[in-house]
Amino acid sequence: MPTVRLTVSDGDAEVRARVLALDLADDVTENAGAAVVDADLVVLAVPVGAMGAVAAEIAGELSPGAVVSDVGSVKEKVLNALMAALPGVIVIPAHPVAGTEKSGPDAGFASLFTGRWCILTPPAEVEAWQTERLADFWRLLGAKVETMDAAHHDRVLAVTSHLPHLIAYSIVGTASDLETVTQGEVIKFSAGGFRDFTRIAASDPVMWRDVFLNNREAVLETLGRFTEDLTALQRAIRWGEGDTLEALFTRTREIRRGIIDEGQDIDTADFGRPH
Amino acid sequence: MPTVRLTVSDGDAEVRARVLALDLADDVTENAGAAVVDADLVVLAVPVGAMGAVAAEIAGELSPGAVVSDVGSVKEKVLNALMAALPGVIVIPAHPVAGTEKSGPDAGFASLFTGRWCILTPPAEVEAWQTERLADFWRLLGAKVETMDAAHHDRVLAVTSHLPHLIAYSIVGTASDLETVTQGEVIKFSAGGFRDFTRIAASDPVMWRDVFLNNREAVLETLGRFTEDLTALQRAIRWGEGDTLEALFTRTREIRRGIIDEGQDIDTADFGRPH
Ligand SMILES: NC(=O)c1ccc[n+]([C@@H]2O[C@H](COP(=O)([O-])OP(=O)(O)OC[C@H]3O[C@@H](n4cnc5c(N)ncnc54)[C@H](OP(=O)(O)O)[C@@H]3O)[C@@H](O)[C@H]2O)c1
Ligand SMILES: NC(=O)c1ccc[n+]([C@@H]2O[C@H](COP(=O)([O-])OP(=O)(O)OC[C@H]3O[C@@H](n4cnc5c(N)ncnc54)[C@H](OP(=O)(O)O)[C@@H]3O)[C@@H](O)[C@H]2O)c1
Numbered sequence: 001m002p003t004v005r006l007t008v009s010d011g012d013a014e015v016r017a018r019v020l021a022l023d024l025a026d027d028v029t030e031n032a033g034a035a036v037v038d039a040d041l042v043v044l045a046v047p048v049g050a051m052g053a054v055a056a057e058i059a060g061e062l063s064p065g066a067v068v069s070d071v072g073s074v075k076e077k078v079l080n081a082l083m084a085a086l087p088g089v090i091v092i093p094a095h096p097v098a099g100t101e102k103s104g105p106d107a108g109f110a111s112l113f114t115g116r117w118c119i120l121t122p123p124a125e126v127e128a129w130q131t132e133r134l135a136d137f138w139r140l141l142g143a144k145v146e147t148m149d150a151a152h153h154d155r156v157l158a159v160t161s162h163l164p165h166l167i168a169y170s171i172v173g174t175a176s177d178l179e180t181v182t183q184g185e186v187i188k189f190s191a192g193g194f195r196d197f198t199r200i201a202a203s204d205p206v207m208w209r210d211v212f213l214n215n216r217e218a219v220l221e222t223l224g225r226f227t228e229d230l231t232a233l234q235r236a237i238r239w240g241e242g243d244t245l246e247a248l249f250t251r252t253r254e255i256r257r258g259i260i261d262e263g264q265d266i267d268t269a270d271f272g273r274p275h
Numbered sequence: 276m277p278t279v280r281l282t283v284s285d286g287d288a289e290v291r292a293r294v295l296a297l298d299l300a301d302d303v304t305e306n307a308g309a310a311v312v313d314a315d316l317v318v319l320a321v322p323v324g325a326m327g328a329v330a331a332e333i334a335g336e337l338s339p340g341a342v343v344s345d346v347g348s349v350k351e352k353v354l355n356a357l358m359a360a361l362p363g364v365i366v367i368p369a370h371p372v373a374g375t376e377k378s379g380p381d382a383g384f385a386s387l388f389t390g391r392w393c394i395l396t397p398p399a400e401v402e403a404w405q406t407e408r409l410a411d412f413w414r415l416l417g418a419k420v421e422t423m424d425a426a427h428h429d430r431v432l433a434v435t436s437h438l439p440h441l442i443a444y445s446i447v448g449t450a451s452d453l454e455t456v457t458q459g460e461v462i463k464f465s466a467g468g469f470r471d472f473t474r475i476a477a478s479d480p481v482m483w484r485d486v487f488l489n490n491r492e493a494v495l496e497t498l499g500r501f502t503e504d505l506t507a508l509q510r511a512i513r514w515g516e517g518d519t520l521e522a523l524f525t526r527t528r529e530i531r532r533g534i535i536d537e538g539q540d541i542d543t544a545d546f547g548r549p550h
Contacts, residue, residue, distance in 0.1 A: 006454055013459070015549070017520070031352050048454055057362075074481040075423075076351045082391055088343070091395045093472055094380075098462045098466055098550075100544035100545040101423065101544060101545070102544045107544065107550065111550040112550055114550060116466055117463055117464055117466075118386075119464070123353040125354065132522065146288045146463070152455075154459075155455050156456050156460050156464055157464065157467055158451070159449075159450050159453060159456050159461060160460075160461055160464040160465050160467045160468065160469040161464070161468045162467075162468075163446065164446065164467070164468035164469045164471065164472055165444060165468050165506075166508060166512075167446060167505070168468070168510050168527075169527050170501065170505045170523075171438065171439065171442060171501055171521055172506050172527040172530055172531075173504055173523050173526065173527055174434075174497075174501045175296075175434050175435070175505045175530070176526070176529075176530050177504075178434060178497075178498075180427075180430050180501065181298025181430055181431050181434050183437075183530065185431050186337070186434060186435055186530065187530065187533040187534050187537050188392055188421070188537060188539070189372045189392055189394070189431055189432065189435040189436070190374055190435050190534050190539050190540070191315045191372050191391055191392075191436065191539050191540075192348075192372045192432060192435045192436025192437075192439070193436045193437075193439035193440050193443070194434065194435040194436065194473065195513065195531075195534050195539055195540045196439065196443075196471055196472075196475060197471075198527070198530055198540070198548060199471065199531065199545070200468050200471060200531075200536055201524075201527040201528070201530075201531065202448035202527065202528045202531040203524075204400050205520075205521045205524035205528075206354075206521060208520070208524050209517050209520045209521040209524060210517075211516055212512045212520055213512070213515055213520070214339075215516070216512055216513070217327070219458070219507065219512060220512060220513060222449075222507055223291075223452075225449050225452075225453065226366050226445065226446055226449045227446055227450075227502065229445050230441075230442070230445045230498075230502070233441060233445050234498055235442070237441075237487045237488070237495060238394045238492060238495060239489055240488055240490055240494055242484050242485075243334070243489055244483045245480075245483070245488070246480045246481060246484040248444055248445075248448050248478035249444055249476075249478075249483050249484060251280050251448065251451070252443075252444050252447040252448055252451070252476040253457065253472070253476070253477045253480075254475035255450075255461065255462065255473055256447075256474065256476065256477040257450050258458070258462040258472075259462050259465050259470050259473055259477045260464050262463060263471055264294070264462065264465050264466050265465070265466075265473070265474075265548070266548060266549065269375035269376060269377045269382065270375040270376070270545070270547070271474060272547065272549075273540070273541060273546050273547060273549060274541065274547075275373075275384065275389060
């Protein structure tokens with residue numbers, strides 16, 4: 001493996017101190033521009049709504065031939081923002097579909113990307129070998145790589161990530177606002193299923209605000225489908241249609257089996273939580 | 276501790292053989308009536324819609340003074356069914372708020388109830404010492420005990436368990452039915468949040484059909500509140516109201532902190548799933 005030198009940039013002095021204490025990087029800079037001097041690869045890891053501004057900050061310091069990528073959860077708007085801020089630069093957006101509800105320098109760990117997918121959404125003008133080089137970078141981190149169109153990425157992730165987060169945030173909000181059931185009761189009896197939703201509803205508020213603001217169309221479309229299906233289920237409950245309910249509840253087991261077979265979750269009961 | 280003798284009854288020969296192989300009981304019977312002869316405490320553990328019929332089956336074999344309880348996820352309809360089938364019998368419904376997405380004799384484990392709440396919903400005519408005796412039984416299994424009115428139980432569990440399951444089943448159904456995103460893509464990129472929902476959507480279809488059929492009013496009411504709140508969120512996304520989104524996403528973190536402080540979930544990232 002070639003020698004790699006890693007520079008991290010963060011505007012917050014406490015975060016920079018933590019990055020150094022955890023030995024996450026060779027160098028740490030306050031200024032984003034200073035961090036990209038001489039870099040072959042620049043990876044932006046900021047909320048998707050901040051990508052354009054950060055790209056503009058580094059534009060003047062990039063070396064010729066440098067590749068600019070990112071890890072944002074939305075791709076079409078980010079691709080457009082990066083291309084607009086960095087004319088003539090090789091831009092290859094990326095999204096590692098991995099992470100937890102925690103953020104900040106202490107939330108990372110070495111095996112975070114192992115066996116997870118990283119999606120690359122190169123624009124048409126990027127040459128295949130450039131994309132392949134970035135793919136190899138992610139493979140070295142343990143990820144599997146898939147390439148697709150940015151707009152398709154946004155439709156896929158609207159289903160597998162954005163809608164689940166929206167629904168989790170929403171149900172947790174609803175549960176804490178009821179008159180007939182106290183918040184204390186919701187907390188005490190959360191092991192009945194509710195606590196599963198609170199994990200992703202504890203994710204970073206700014207990151208998720210930006211996701212919804214920047215993938216509006218796909219999220220609203222998927223949400224429309226979901227509420228249609230939920231309305232049908234509501235009707236089945238109201239009219240006591242047991243067969244409809246049982247048929248859906250049987251069908252949904254298959255997709256979990258697929259996820260376990262594909263290595264994207266474990267088969268241990270209750271996510272292996274200790275009891 | 277007094278000597279306890281445990282008899283299990285199940286209509287399925289394979290299940291009975293498994294119960295014996297796992298040494299879960301002293302005796303195993305095919306016939307429910309045979310199992311309750313001389314029993315001090317009878318616990319019905321069948322889908323809530325089957326409680327009345329099983330109670331009728333055992334009615335003639337109960338000893339005088341025997342207490343009949345259950346573990347059903349719905350309480351008002353079950354209480355009514357048991358009281359109707361067992362006139363003159365001491366009926367104290369119970370619901371241990373614990374369990375996983377798995378069922379059958381292999382799904383149990385010794386620490387399942389440790390630190391979890393068990394809710395008792397005794398009717399007015401049951402004497403306090405009788406309820407306390409059942410509470411002690413559950414405490415010996417490691418549970419904490421709370422007593423409440425059956426109707427209130429059903430409203431609380433509609434929020435902390437039934438609505439989460441309904442929504443999980445619904446979103447998993449929606450995700451497997453889209454035209455623009457394949458089921459293979461949903462499975463591959465499920466680590467973005469979706470996979471969390473598939474756990475509870477893999478729960479037993481008959482058990483959950485019966486829950487919704489027997490707690491219809493409370494589920495529909497809570498579902499109404501949820502869809503109202505989700506509609507407001509949808510509107511905030513459509514109109515780009517970032518502050519509304521961020522405020523909700525910040526508020527929802529607190530309830531998770533409460534759940535962790537109360538020992539109902541772990542604070543380890545991603546439920547401690549291996550990466
Ligand atoms: N967390 C996940 O599970 C996950 C998974 C896949 C993709 N992503 C994507 O990864 C990106 C980063 O998320 P993360 O979880 O790594 O978050 P994080 O640990 O909280 O890091 C966010 C970084 O962005 C900086 N930042 C915040 N607002 C900024 C602004 N307006 N201008 C410039 N910098 C700003 C922060 O700087 P300060 O330290 O100064 O605040 C910090 O360095 C996001 O685009 C997110 O969508 C996250
Ligand atoms: N699983 C959980 O997480 C959980 C948590 C709290 C409460 N509960 C409640 O506990 C009860 C049992 O659930 P479980 O998870 O223990 O299910 P389980 O392991 O699948 O056991 C269900 C039992 O009910 C029997 N049964 C099914 N249909 C029946 C019918 N029509 N008439 C008579 N017996 C019937 C089954 O007999 P065969 O073996 O012959 O099929 C089996 O013995 C349910 O009321 C559920 O709401 C479950």
